Amino acid sequence: MVAIPAAPDVLAPDVEVIPLPDVAKLLGRSATRVHQMIRDGQLLALKRNAELGVPSAFFAGEGIVKGLPGTITLLRDAGYQEDEILRWLFTEDETLPGSPIENLRGDRGREVKRRAQAMGF
Incomplete structure (x- = not known):
């Protein structure tokens, strides 16, 4: 079995993190499918209080924020770690203003992806 890639907790303590079993329920997917989504780079997991989770800001309704998987891929391809x-x-x-995740959740996803792509050069 392949380990689930997880970053150390580098986020502020007030950033809500959803445990992986709850992510599976939120998305209506099995836990193994969520693990695969993390391995495939559609989501990023982090370890908080000895438990793997995903930031709640990565979700909108019952799905993943539009543009997030592509942004993650662009940054990984540029050599960035989780x-x-x-x-x-x-x-x-x-200059956005706000954080890139806030802008992905809003209507500025194209600008976020443009900046992520530029970071690789």
């Missing part, structure tokens, strides 16, 4: 991607997604950027 903890660096998490930091970038949740760090405020006054």
Whole structure:
């Protein structure tokens, strides 16, 4: 069995993290499917209080925020590790304004992906 990749907890304590079993329920998928989604880079997991979880900001309704998997892929292809991607997604950027994850959740996903792509060059 392949281990589930998980970043150390690099997020602020007030960032809500959903345990993996609850992520499976939220998405209406099996736990093994959620594990595969993490391995495939559609989601990022982190370890908080000895438990694997996913930031709640990654979800909108019963699905994953539009553009998040593509953004993760762009950053991974640029050589960024999971903890660096998490930091970038949740760090405020006054030029956006707000954090990249807030902008993905809003209507500025194209700008976030453009910036993620530019970070690789």
